[in-house]
Amino acid sequence: MHYLIDDTARMPANWREAFPEGLWRRRTEHVAASARLCWVRLLPGELPAQLVPTLNLPANFVILADAPSEAITVQALEVGAAGCCNTYAAPDVLRQVDVVVANGGLWVGRSLLQHVLASTQRILEKKAESAPQDWQLLLSGREITVAQLVGQGASNKEVARQLDIAERTVKAHLTAIFEKLQVRDRLQLSLRINGVRD
Amino acid sequence: MHYLIDDTARMPANWREAFPEGLWRRRTEHVAASARLCWVRLLPGELPAQLVPTLNLPANFVILADAPSEAITVQALEVGAAGCCNTYAAPDVLRQVDVVVANGGLWVGRSLLQHVLASTQRILEKKAESAPQDWQLLLSGREITVAQLVGQGASNKEVARQLDIAERTVKAHLTAIFEKLQVRDRLQLSLRINGVRD
DNA sequence: GCAGCCATTGGACTTTGGTACAAATCCAGG
DNA sequence: CCTGGATTTGTACCAAAGTCCAATGGCTGC
Numbered sequence: 001m002h003y004l005i006d007d008t009a010r011m012p013a014n015w016r017e018a019f020p021e022g023l024w025r026r027r028t029e030h031v032a033a034s035a036r037l038c039w040v041r042l043l044p045g046e047l048p049a050q051l052v053p054t055l056n057l058p059a060n061f062v063i064l065a066d067a068p069s070e071a072i073t074v075q076a077l078e079v080g081a082a083g084c085c086n087t088y089a090a091p092d093v094l095r096q097v098d099v100v101v102a103n104g105g106l107w108v109g110r111s112l113l114q115h116v117l118a119s120t121q122r123i124l125e126k127k128a129e130s131a132p133q134d135w136q137l138l139l140s141g142r143e144i145t146v147a148q149l150v151g152q153g154a155s156n157k158e159v160a161r162q163l164d165i166a167e168r169t170v171k172a173h174l175t176a177i178f179e180k181l182q183v184r185d186r187l188q189l190s191l192r193i194n195g196v197r198d
Numbered sequence: 199m200h201y202l203i204d205d206t207a208r209m210p211a212n213w214r215e216a217f218p219e220g221l222w223r224r225r226t227e228h229v230a231a232s233a234r235l236c237w238v239r240l241l242p243g244e245l246p247a248q249l250v251p252t253l254n255l256p257a258n259f260v261i262l263a264d265a266p267s268e269a270i271t272v273q274a275l276e277v278g279a280a281g282c283c284n285t286y287a288a289p290d291v292l293r294q295v296d297v298v299v300a301n302g303g304l305w306v307g308r309s310l311l312q313h314v315l316a317s318t319q320r321i322l323e324k325k326a327e328s329a330p331q332d333w334q335l336l337l338s339g340r341e342i343t344v345a346q347l348v349g350q351g352a353s354n355k356e357v358a359r360q361l362d363i364a365e366r367t368v369k370a371h372l373t374a375i376f377e378k379l380q381v382r383d384r385l386q387l388s389l390r391i392n393g394v395r396d
Numbered sequence: 397g398c399a400g401c402c403a404t405t406g407g408a409c410t411t412t413g414g415t416a417c418a419a420a421t422c423c424a425g426g
Numbered sequence: 427c428c429t430g431g432a433t434t435t436g437t438a439c440c441a442a443a444g445t446c447c448a449a450t451g452g453c454t455g456c
Contacts, residue, residue: 010423010432014362044339066339067346086343090362099294106308113304113311114275140402153386156443169404171444176402178444185412186443187385188351194392338432354413367434369414374432376414383442384413 002098003031005055006041006064015039015064018091019098027055037098039064041087048076048084060101073112083107135193138180146173150186151193200296201229203253204239204262213237213262216289217296225253235296237262239285246274246282258299271306281305333391336378344371348384349391 002022004015011024022039025031031038038061042051048063063076063084076084082101085093086109097107136144149159156174160167174186183189200220202213209222223229229236236259240249246261261274261282274282280299283291284307295305334342347357354372358365372384381387 013422044342045334067334067342069346086361088340088343088361096297099297106311108306108311110304113306142403150385153389155383165403166405168406172404174443175445184444185353187348187388190385190388191351191392194389340433363433364435366436370434373414382414 001032001035003035003038004041004064005031005038005057007043008041012041012064012087014088014091015094018094031056031058033058036060037062037082037101040081042066042072048072048079048081052076052079052081062097062101062107068109068112070112070115073108077106077108084112085109135181139177143173143177143180146170147177147189147193150174151190153190199230199233201233201236202239202262203229203236203255205241206239210239210262210285212286212289213292216292229254229256231256234258235260235280235299238279240264240270246270246277246279250274250277250279260295260299260305266307275304275306283307333379337375341371341375341378344368345375345379345387345391348372349388351388 002019004011004019004022004024005027006012006024007027015022035058038058040051040055040057040061041064042048044066057080060082061080063072063081064087065072065084066087068084068086073084083097083106085097085107089097089109100107135147139147145163146159149162154162156167156170159170163170174189177189178184181189181192183192200217202209202217202220202222203225204210204222205225213220233256236256238249238253238255238259239262240246242264255278258280259278261270261279262285263270263274263282264285266282266284271282281295281304283295283305287295298305333345337345343361344357347360352360354365354368357368361368372387375387376382379387379390381390
């Protein structure tokens, strides 16, 4: 049997859809030790380390976060959760989590996993510090200028005005930049040159 | 259909049991592009980065290692694999990997995951002190979720798929977010939530 | 000189992002 | 019961972003 421990006002529809027979419980209510899996929903801003010790949970439980983050997930697993996922994850995903956990696995969402693995990779390579501005080496002078402005949030029109060139030219530079840096649009360019890891 | 790309002498019994209809292939042989999942077995001492580029693999493939390690797994995902697991994993586990990958997930074994998460924890502790997220206080739960995804570079379509809602809804949330945070587009939103100062 | 890169621009086009206006459900609190 | 916020979706429309093909002129190095 599945349990959803949730002190918010409304039960997420996707969970109900994933587990039509699942039971909704307040944090103060009892959960059978025989529960197959217990889903614990965090309140906004709450962290697993604050909540979990206050509850009497069965062996298998999973944290549900409305706004999951790397910090929440790591902490969830640290306090014994078998996984952490978005409260609003699709029903298929929820059922998938169930299957993985039932087989003794740990569940971590794809984006987080990539995030974490990317961090690990940097540790393994220890390259992070050596090449802070590698992208500049791949671009021509003008392209660097355009990339910096776009990276700060400027529109094509603004870049054009500031550099006194046609908007069309800005687009041409951007197309070249995207190709050279292997990014698909200005937002990912911004993340790249501002050193935001994802 | 499942394929096992394996140049060793014997086909692992567990794989045969997990996918009775699966096809065993040498590395030189052709794999249908319509393959559901392609399992690639590493030879002893071999690394994914050496092998994968030499093969013509479909979109979804998983690395099988007789002796999996953190290095092998990270490298496997780096070169595009959807997961990495022990060649001799139980049939149930193999089928589980299949399900996860079929749903767009990445699969990483439990022990590796714990290992990697432990490393990540240290980085997070440093990051946590620096930036209190004021913007989160202005948004509803769902809006926070959308803002985070967009801030990481996701397109409207990707956000919609990930949250299992219509693209139109993503736009509605974004319009509300822009208004509340007083930014004009997704790029400036990204700068705001990633704490980039200009 | 000529090949090659850089910077520039145009026209035509497709895709994506964002807004306006509207409306549905659910649920909380008065 | 009714109001108001949160979440969801629709149609339609406009603007911005991005691509493709093509061209010009400047500069450098062989």
